[in-house]
Amino acid sequence: MIPQPPTALPRELLDNEEMQRALATHDFGTVFRLARSHAGISYSKIAAECDIKPIRVGTLARGEGRITSFDKIVEIADALRVPGHMVGLAPRPWETDNSPAHTHSREIGPNVRRRTVLQVATTTGLAAALPALHRSPAPKRVTAGYVDQLRARTARLRRLDDILGGGDTYRVYLSEYQSTKALLRTARTADDTRRRLLSLLAEQAQQxxxxxFDGGRPAEASSLYEESMAAAREAGxxxxxxxxxxFLAYQTADRDQAAEMAARSCATITHGTPAGVRALLHERMAWACAVANRPADTERALTAARTALEEQHGEEQPDWVAWVDQTELDIMTGRCWTELRRPLRAVPVLTKALARYDDAHARDKALYLSWLADAYLTAGEVEEAAAVTGRALDLSIGVASVRPGERLAPVLAQLGQHRELPAVRDVMERAGA
Structure with a gap:
């Protein structure tokens, strides 16, 4: 049997509902507090085993601050012997048949009550409440063919984002990223294969x-994008x-900084950059310029994106840009003109594009409808804005994403100034419900 560290959490504490919620949400302050009160594990022991300053453990336990470093999350999981799936990681190396918490690493055991699973699903998303996805043991020597298999798996899992929000997919994608990161540390590879693996790591970090970001974790998103940048640089x-x-430009609140970051993204374009990638980078540049109120630069970037799309000609594209097509570019065009307060340009292009956009992509369609509603309000078409907002509200129900709500909030605030209209009263009542 593998020796247990002095901070290993007993099985009955891992079965505790409050502990499971805290682990699922990375609320390690609550984890530390419960470890001391329920298992008698002192803060000094936790500090020593987790390599955290004792004063930091105490402040976390008082609800001050958060742990967001992925390496530190792994270190805490190992020190406390928390099965990987409970914190969104792949199974840890010590999760063997003789591990006290073994039942947690393979299935939802009899001690994990259905009520607990549903509570975690409601709080942090469906994927956080379920065990880690099945993954075959990695070979000791990683070949280029094996990396291709991992990339194909990443492409399949990316399709979850079409129908689920980040609250449901974050743990899944984070686990894949952590697994590849561990593989880079432990597996033997040729130099070219290692570069391929680093490129895959950069792709998974972005996903x-x-x-x-979609699930309301901007700090974690920024950290992952930075790690992706480092891996991409090393991979060339x-x-x-x-x-x-x-990605960093898209979520940066400072408008000028976002435009500068988007310009840096476009500066990476070379003659060998696939057309789909060029289209994506240029449309993100257009968005950053629109938010910064630079209409001429916005139009130039949109034209560059459209030209790039027209130049694909059957050229093989990375899977991570497969979603960038004519409809996507039309929607981005409408969003940009909405931000620039040009409703006569925004409404027609958004209306046509959203008419061919499938309701199955509920999160994205709800978001895009919010810009159409915004454009109608700018044009003074309040009843049309109310009707579109109602559709967006219907689509956003049950989606594990914070963004539809964030986008619709200012639209509803503007609509609230017209409560005398029956259409507006109706949508405001639905929003309140």
Missing amino acids: AGWAA DSSLLGNAFA
Whole structure:
């Protein structure tokens, strides 16, 4: 049997509902507090085993601050013997048949009550309440073919983002990223294969970062994008490096800084950059310029994105840009003109694009409808704005993403000034419900 550290949490504490919620949400202050009160594990022992300053453990236990470093999350999970799936990681190396918490690493055991699973699902998303996805043991020597298999798996899992929000997918994507990161530390690889693996790590970090951003975890998203940038640089992958800059620009609150970051993303474009990647980087540049109220630069970037799309001609594209098509670019065009307060340009293009956009992509369609509603309000078409907002509200129900609500809040605030209209009263009542 593998020796247990002095901070290993007993099985009955891992079955505790409050502990499970705290682990699922990375609320390690509550984890430390419960470890001391329920298992008698002192803060000094936790500090020593987790390599955290004792005063920091105390402040976390009082609810001050958060642990967001992924390496530190791994270190805490190992020190407390928390099965990987409970904190969104792949199974840890010590999760063997003779581990006291073994039942947690393979299935939802009899002690994990259905009520607990549903509570975690409601709080942190469906994926956080379920065990880690099945993954075959990695070989000791990683080949280029094996990396291709991992990339294909990443592409399949990316499709979850089409129908689920980041609150549901974050743990899944983070686990994949952590697994590849561990593989880079432990597996033997040729130099070229290692570069491929680093490129995959950069791609997975971006996917996990996007889910974090969508699920309301901006600090985790920024950290993942930074790690992606480092991996892309080491791999020599300029396309993924540019996309990391574009992701950072998209979530940066400072408008001038976002435009500067987007410009840096476009600066990574070379003659060898795939057309789909160029289209994505240019459309993100257009958005950053629109938010910064630079209409001429916005139009130039949109034209560059459209030209890039037209130049694909059957050229093989990375899977991570497969979603960038004519409809997506039309929607981005409408969003940009909405931000620039040009409703006569925004409404027609958004209306046509959203008419061919499937309701199955509920999160994204709810978001895009919010810009159409915004454009109608700018044009003074209040009843049309109310109707579109109602559709967006219907689509956003049950979606594990913070963004539809954030986007619809200012639209509803503007609509609230017109409560005398029956259409507005109706949508405001639905929003309140």
